[in-house]
Amino acid sequence: xxxxxPDSLGHFGPYGGRFVPEVLMAPLEEIEQAYNEAxxxxxxxxxxxxxxxxxxxxxxxxxxxxxxxxxxxxxxxYLKREDLLHTGAHKINNCLGQALLARRMGKRRxxxxxxxxxxxxxxxxxxxxxxxxxxxxxxxxxxxRQRLNVFRMRLLGAxxxxxxxxxxxxxxxxxxxxxxxxxxISTTHYLLGSALGAHPYPLMVRDFHRVIGEEAxxxxxxxxDRLPGSIFACVxxxxxxxxxxxxxxxxxxxxxxxxxxxxxxxxxGEHAARFSGGSPGVLHGAYSYLLQNSxxxxxxxxxxxxxxDYALVGPEHAWLNDQHRAEYVPIGDDExxxxxxxxxRTEGIIPALESAHAVAEALRRAPSAKDQIFVxxxxxxxxxxxxxxxxxxxxxxxxxTHR
Amino acid sequence: xxxxxxxxxxxxxxxxxRTGFIGYITAGDPxxxxxPSLVAAMVRxxxxxxxxxxPFSDPIADGPVIQRGAARALSAGTTVAKVLGIAAKIREQSxxxxxxxxxxxxxxxxxxxxxxxxxxxxxxxxxxxTDVSVEEAGPYTAAMxxxxxxTVFLAAPTSTPRRLSLTAQxxxxxxxxxxxxxxxxxxxxxSSNVEPLVHAMRERTxxxxxxxxxxxxxxQVRETASLADAVVVGSAFERAIEDSLTAGADPAAALExxxxxxxxxxxxxxx
Ligand SMILES: Cc1ncc(COP(=O)(O)O)c(C=O)c1O
Numbered sequence: 001x002x003x004x005x006p007d008s009l010g011h012f013g014p015y016g017g018r019f020v021p022e023v024l025m026a027p028l029e030e031i032e033q034a035y036n037e038a039x040x041x042x043x044x045x046x047x048x049x050x051x052x053x054x055x056x057x058x059x060x061x062x063x064x065x066x067x068x069x070x071x072x073x074x075x076x077x078y079l080k081r082e083d084l085l086h087t088g089a090h091k092i093n094n095c096l097g098q099a100l101l102a103r104r105m106g107k108r109r110x111x112x113x114x115x116x117x118x119x120x121x122x123x124x125x126x127x128x129x130x131x132x133x134x135x136x137x138x139x140x141x142x143x144x145r146q147r148l149n150v151f152r153m154r155l156l157g158a159x160x161x162x163x164x165x166x167x168x169x170x171x172x173x174x175x176x177x178x179x180x181x182x183x184x185i186s187t188t189h190y191l192l193g194s195a196l197g198a199h200p201y202p203l204m205v206r207d208f209h210r211v212i213g214e215e216a217x218x219x220x221x222x223x224x225d226r227l228p229g230s231i232f233a234c235v236x237x238x239x240x241x242x243x244x245x246x247x248x249x250x251x252x253x254x255x256x257x258x259x260x261x262x263x264x265x266x267x268x269g270e271h272a273a274r275f276s277g278g279s280p281g282v283l284h285g286a287y288s289y290l291l292q293n294s295x296x297x298x299x300x301x302x303x304x305x306x307x308x309d310y311a312l313v314g315p316e317h318a319w320l321n322d323q324h325r326a327e328y329v330p331i332g333d334d335e336x337x338x339x340x341x342x343x344x345r346t347e348g349i350i351p352a353l354e355s356a357h358a359v360a361e362a363l364r365r366a367p368s369a370k371d372q373i374f375v376x377x378x379x380x381x382x383x384x385x386x387x388x389x390x391x392x393x394x395x396x397x398x399x400x401t402h403r
Numbered sequence: 404x405x406x407x408x409x410x411x412x413x414x415x416x417x418x419x420x421r422t423g424f425i426g427y428i429t430a431g432d433p434x435x436x437x438x439p440s441l442v443a444a445m446v447r448x449x450x451x452x453x454x455x456x457x458p459f460s461d462p463i464a465d466g467p468v469i470q471r472g473a474a475r476a477l478s479a480g481t482t483v484a485k486v487l488g489i490a491a492k493i494r495e496q497s498x499x500x501x502x503x504x505x506x507x508x509x510x511x512x513x514x515x516x517x518x519x520x521x522x523x524x525x526x527x528x529x530x531x532x533t534d535v536s537v538e539e540a541g542p543y544t545a546a547m548x549x550x551x552x553x554t555v556f557l558a559a560p561t562s563t564p565r566r567l568s569l570t571a572q573x574x575x576x577x578x579x580x581x582x583x584x585x586x587x588x589x590x591x592x593x594s595s596n597v598e599p600l601v602h603a604m605r606e607r608t609x610x611x612x613x614x615x616x617x618x619x620x621x622x623q624v625r626e627t628a629s630l631a632d633a634v635v636v637g638s639a640f641e642r643a644i645e646d647s648l649t650a651g652a653d654p655a656a657a658l659e660x661x662x663x664x665x666x667x668x669x670x671x672x673x674x
Contacts, residue, residue: 009538019507019534021464023559023584025566165470171461178463183585185561282508282534283461295482296512297460 004249004316004325010199013322016315018198019282024178027185032200034105039207044100051096055129056086058093058211062219062375068346075229075369077362079349079378080216080244089352089380090209090240091122091193097208099126102189109133109188113177115142115170115236116307116354117149118380119193124158126191134158137176139169142306149384167300170236170310174284194237195314198285202315209243216375217247229372230255230365233379234357235328236272236307238314240379245326255327258317259357261303262330268293272301273330274313275321283311288318304333304388305353307380331360337392339363340382352380353388408500408528409553409576412452413611413632422669423633424624425613426450426640426662427504429458429472430489431481433648437655439492444655445640446499448662449669452633453493454531457486457505464506464533466588472641475648483513487525494526502555502576503530510543519546529553529576537569544573557581558604560596571608578604579635582616582627588638590617593626601630624668636665 010016018028038044052058060081069077082090102110110132114120120136127134136153140162143150153160166172174196181190195205220228231248233241235258248254263271271277274289281290283298291299291311303309313328320326331339336353339360344350351359355378362376382389390397416423426445430438442453458473458481465473490501503522510518510532522530529552535543537556544554553576558567561584570578580601583594597614604612614627615635619642627634640658647657 017539018536019539020536021533021559022536022557022566022570023464023561023581025536026559026561026563029563165474166460175461175463179466179586182464185584281511282506284463285534290508292508292512294512295484296509297477298508 004246004320006199006203010203012316012319015286015288015318016199016202017287018285019287020198020285021182023182023185024198028198028200030105031101034101035200035204038101038104044104048097048100052093052211056092056096057084059215060084062216062223064223065347068343069366071346072363072366075366075372075374077366077374077376078220078228079376080212081378082212082240083349083351083355083378083381087118087122087125088383089118089122090212090243091119092125093211093243094193094205094208094239095122095126095191098189098191099130099132102132102191103130105189107187107189109184110191111135111137111177111180111188112191112193113137113170113173114193115173115309116305116352117142117146117153117384118307118352120158120160121149121152121156123191123193124153124156127158128156135180136160137163137173137180139163139167139173141168142170142173145388146306146384147387169301169306171298178284194239195242195316196237196284196286196312202286205239206242206246206316209239210246212240212243212377213245213247216244220373220375224373226373227251227254228375229369230257231375231377232257232259232358232362233377234259234308234354235313235317236310236354238317240377242314242316244377245320249325256320256325257361258326258328259361260328260330261305261308261357262332263302264333269300270302271330272303272309272311274311275328276330280318286312286315288315289313304336304392305357307352307354308357329361331357335360337389340389341393349378350382351378352382353385355379408498409452409502412500413577416632422628422631423452423613424450424666424669425452425454425615425633425635427454427456427635427637428640429456429469429476430486431458431476431479432472432641432644433475433654434479435481435485435489438489439496440655441644441658442493443496444659445662446497448659449666450662452500452502454502454504454635454637455486455490457483457503457509459506459509462506464586466586466638468589468638468641468645469587471645483509483518487521490522490527491525500528501526503527505532506534507532515543515546519550519552523550523552527552529555531555531557531579533557537573540573548575555579558600560584560594560600564603567603568607571604571610574610577611577613577633578608580604580612580614580631582614585616587616589619589642593617593623598630621665621668624665625670628669634669639665
């Protein structure tokens with residue numbers, strides 16, 4: 001039976017590990033130790049549990065999308081409604097966990113990176129809740145396309161720092177956050193927002209999101225009395241995907257399908273599909289599949305969805321891929337946009353653009369999956385993407401009565 | 404075949420009672436063709452060991468000055484292979500020890516063994532990969548040592564006693580002590596953390612100790628030289644390149660002058 005646990009240095013098979021400057025090694029060891037104590041401390045777990053229930057809104061529903069399923073004539077599609085959580089995405093699960101850990105370590109200044117802004121908003125939210133100082137690094141390009149979230153962070157009292165280097169997206173925001181961290185380690189906790197980075201982050205972030213899969217497993221057994229045939233999740237760094245996948249890893253009959261950003265197509269720089277276009281390499285502390293050129297320089301990426309627009313995939317996904325335990329496929333910008341529209345019109349749910357990638361792959365496979373159960377992790381809601389939907393679906397915005 | 408230039412360099416410093424002067428330059432900034440002459444200028448100005456930086460797209464340990472230098476070098480088409488060619492050119496004219504200084508990914512992509520083999524063949528004496536922790540260093544140090552190259556590791560004020568010992572164990576040639584927690588870049592004041600770090604490391608190793616990060620004035624050079632076997636200057640040289648490019652001046656002259664000014668802070672004889 002396959003389980004998925006890293007070795008003591010954070011390796012999932014050959015992937016993961018700790019590739020950071022020496023200055024950061026002691027702080028990582030400190031986090032690892034604090035986390036190992038916290039994960040077995042009943043007081044920590046019960047405080048986290050209460051916050052997840054009463055503040056964030058867990059458990060989230062597992063909703064049977066009947067009209068969507070019927071319109072496709074195949075699989076029975078269920079949606080795991082992480083979009084209904086406080087702040088509008090799964091990100092809050094990890095933020096509450098790490099905020100409790102930061103308090104335990106006596107750190108009162110929190111820094112974070114954000115792509116789509118959902119992790120930034122969730123971080124700003126928990127900092128307001130715990131009374132921490134909060135600085136969020138965000139690429140200029142992402143600030144432009146996720147303006148609403150920039151203001152939400154400021155409203156919550158966070159300082160948002162524009163990053164103007166490189167591609168001015170998530171990758172550069174993480175680099176800048178790491179530079180802040182090396183400079184301010186004694187006071188600061190880096191609240192990394194995905195299952196990325198050096199050990200113990202991929203393990204810790206995964207554990208904080210495992211609740212998604214634990215709930216989904218219980219809920220589907222209650223409703224259907226059997227496990228799903230396939231589970232779909234979008235993969236940026238990979239936190240929502242590993243959260244829902246992990247409790248099902250030993251259930252070999254359950255297909256785990258991760259959906260990456262296919263962007264505008266397979267040409268270099270036009271997508272963020274690490275498994276089809278990348279090869280193993282090191283970025284931001286971990287060894288995993290990376291979009292890089294022949295000289296080992298990291299490539300620019302593109303996705304309509306800021307949260308999937310990143311050159312490295314979380315290391316546990318690299319391992320699940322190589323073990324053939326999970327499958328990773330790209331979905332392009334246009335198909336994701338159309339999937340969002342379909343979900344909106346059949347179920348009255350506007351998904352985040354990231355989540356729309358997972359929906360799109362389920363739409364592809366559902367018609368030929370009669371009698372199967374699909375679970376799609378709806379990692380976030382689409383309010384933050386309204387500007388992009390308007391821009392990219394102009395036909396909807398034109399009043400039909402106009403002649 | 405295996406001249407051990409780094410060891411003989413520190414032996415010579417010891418014999419002569421001098422403190423070494425190590426200079427960092429991003430290879431290929433502003434263009435690969437210019438680097439050999441820029442290195443020659445630094446050596447004329449008094450630098451006696453060169454850290455030859457291979458530019459990387461995502462230099463998380465570097466401040467804005469070296470980030471911009473790396474970006475210029477990459478847009479000028481600098482590759483690992485070109486940096487090796489630069490090293491060979493420098494070696495044609497000089498016996499200055501050369502330490503390849505970069506991040507892991509370009510090296511991994513080139514191939515650890517291929518890189519070590521080709522680096523040795525092009526006159527490079529050792530390597531320092533900023534984002535390789537000792538825990539992850541096994542395959543890298545094996546490849547380097549196999550080809551007679553030194554492996555320099557960093558120790559920081561945050562390093563625990565256990566980590567200091569590991570750093571000493573994995574390093575050869577010398578050990579690079581980071582004088583403060585932070586990214587590279589010039590600083591107005593020196594950190595007070597460095598003296599305890601030097602003492603803690605001296606207890607663990609007989610390897611030479613170089614101290615750097617943030618050193619940009621002759622006074623800082625003087626102060627650091629009293630503690631260390633060698634002083635490392637990086638961003639101040641990159642700044643000289645950048646300023647001369649902005650001013651349309653000759654970067655070689657600027658580097659030589661900067662090196663000479665900083666070298667004036669070195670004590671003429673120690674002990
Ligand atoms: C709603 C939503 N889903 C998914 C992601 C991608 O991140 P991950 O792969 O870590 O779940 C993001 C990131 O910003 C997001 O906001």
